[in-house]
Amino acid sequence: MHTDEFRTRVRNFIAAQAPTGQFYDGVRVPRSPDAEGALRGWYASLFDAGLIGGSWPAQYGGRPDHSLRHDAVVMEEIVRARAPRPIDQVLLASHLIITFGTEAQREKYLPRIRSAEDIWCQLFSEPDVGSDLARLSTKAIERPDGTFCVDGQKVWSTDAQWSQMGVLIARTDRSAKPHAGLTVFLLDMTTPGVGIRPIREMTGSDEFCEVHLDQVVIPPEQILGELNQGWAVVNSGLASERAYVGANSVLLAQLLDDIVELSGHVDYLSGPAADDPVVSEQLADFKARVAAVQCLAADVVSQVIAGTDHPSDGLLAKLAYTELNVALCSYAMTMMAGGRLRPSGQPVAARLEHAMLWSRALTISGGSSEIVRNLIATQLLQLPRSW
Numbered sequence: 001m002h003t004d005e006f007r008t009r010v011r012n013f014i015a016a017q018a019p020t021g022q023f024y025d026g027v028r029v030p031r032s033p034d035a036e037g038a039l040r041g042w043y044a045s046l047f048d049a050g051l052i053g054g055s056w057p058a059q060y061g062g063r064p065d066h067s068l069r070h071d072a073v074v075m076e077e078i079v080r081a082r083a084p085r086p087i088d089q090v091l092l093a094s095h096l097i098i099t100f101g102t103e104a105q106r107e108k109y110l111p112r113i114r115s116a117e118d119i120w121c122q123l124f125s126e127p128d129v130g131s132d133l134a135r136l137s138t139k140a141i142e143r144p145d146g147t148f149c150v151d152g153q154k155v156w157s158t159d160a161q162w163s164q165m166g167v168l169i170a171r172t173d174r175s176a177k178p179h180a181g182l183t184v185f186l187l188d189m190t191t192p193g194v195g196i197r198p199i200r201e202m203t204g205s206d207e208f209c210e211v212h213l214d215q216v217v218i219p220p221e222q223i224l225g226e227l228n229q230g231w232a233v234v235n236s237g238l239a240s241e242r243a244y245v246g247a248n249s250v251l252l253a254q255l256l257d258d259i260v261e262l263s264g265h266v267d268y269l270s271g272p273a274a275d276d277p278v279v280s281e282q283l284a285d286f287k288a289r290v291a292a293v294q295c296l297a298a299d300v301v302s303q304v305i306a307g308t309d310h311p312s313d314g315l316l317a318k319l320a321y322t323e324l325n326v327a328l329c330s331y332a333m334t335m336m337a338g339g340r341l342r343p344s345g346q347p348v349a350a351r352l353e354h355a356m357l358w359s360r361a362l363t364i365s366g367g368s369s370e371i372v373r374n375l376i377a378t379q380l381l382q383l384p385r386s387w
């Protein structure tokens with residue numbers, strides 16, 4: 001289907017099906033059974049309509065005419081409509097199960113992902129280990145009956161409190177080098193010994209959890225991929241995720257629109273912020289920077305679709321997007337602090353305040369800005385490794 005035609009179809013679908021209400025970026029954990037039902041229904045409908053899961057094998061609902069361009073369009077339109085985004089950890093889980101899973105694992109879990117009966121979380125980070133994940137210390141010890149006994153703690157596990165399943169990485173061979181001796185397990189979150197404690201964030205939401213694993217027994221058929229080969233599994237990139245950078249540039253454009261709107265609702269001593277020449281100069285500068293990130297993101301999406309992207313391309317777009325996001329949000333806060341907000345500006349101010357509180361998180365998740373700069377320096381600029 002032609003991209004424009006497909007985009008219209010997606011827009012119409014979202015307008016008809018997306019749950020309404022306040023869905024700010026990062027706020028996803030449902031607050032009531034009704035909200036949870038609506039969210040699960042929304043995710044299932046996206047699969048049913050073929051708007052996500054298009055790259056899956058045909059017997060699990062994939063489409064023969066699917067291209068990464070479709071993934072990019074769907075995510076852009078979801079962001080544009082401020083509708084809830086599909087959960088990254090669920091997309092990651094399905095990708096890993098399709099790539100590394102046994103046929104039995106695919107048959108068991110993929111239909112339950114499509115129907116949104118199973119939400120998945122990602123159990124990688126630990127209190128002392130994030131960027132340098134290979135040093136993780138959660139251990140899984142094989143017992144004489146072939147099952148594994150897992151002890152340890154995970155943290156920042158997004159959506160764990162309403163997940164049925166988790167992708168867990170644990171150390172299965174403590175004598176091996178850090179990157180070796182790791183294994184990925186598909187963990188049923190209701191297994192005895194799994195303790196989940198939500199963490200309240202400064203946004204007022206609790207999207208993350210601590211997950212305690214106390215003598216959790218996992219059968220061997222829940223290993224994903226090979227024993228002790230978990231590093232390759234967790235590092236298997238998700239192509240559609242790289243195609244989603246275009247959606248992030250939509251988010252930036254929305255943010256700038258919100259700041260322009262805000263400038264009409266904030267009064268400086270001299271009059272409305274929108275009439276201040278210093279403000280217009282700054283907003284024009286931001287417009288140019290947002291346009292530059294949009295071009296960069298569009299280029300990355302094209303390269304990913306053509307299969308010609310360099311490993312650093314997505315990183316460049318991520319760095320540019322997340323850091324500009326912080327700069328835009330900070331500027332909005334400066335504008336509000338320097339003037340008086342009219343009551344008419346409350347809704348846009350609330351959106352921007354939430355965006356500000358959330359903006360730092362995006363410079364950490366999926367690789368912190370410092371790590372991303374290190375990778376760009378070595379991969380793209382061929383500079384010597386300094387860490």
Ligand SMILES: Cc1cc2nc3c(=O)[nH]c(=O)nc-3n(C[C@H](O)[C@H](O)[C@H](O)COP(=O)(O)OP(=O)(O)OC[C@H]3O[C@@H](n4cnc5c(N)ncnc54)[C@H](O)[C@@H]3O)c2cc1C
Pocket residue numbers: 089121122123124125126127128129130131132155156157158361362364365366367368369370371374387
């Ligand atoms: C929104 C969000 C969602 C997340 N969801 C999940 C999830 O679902 N599951 C999960 O397992 N984890 C999740 N995480 C955790 C995330 O993966 C980690 O926060 C990330 O890997 C960084 O690890 P850390 O927090 O331990 O920081 P650290 O690795 O301890 O880093 C601390 C600081 O030191 C810097 N630093 C570290 N190493 C270097 C270096 N070599 N050179 C220069 N600077 C360095 C970092 O940039 C950072 O500023 C999430 C995080 C966020 C923000």
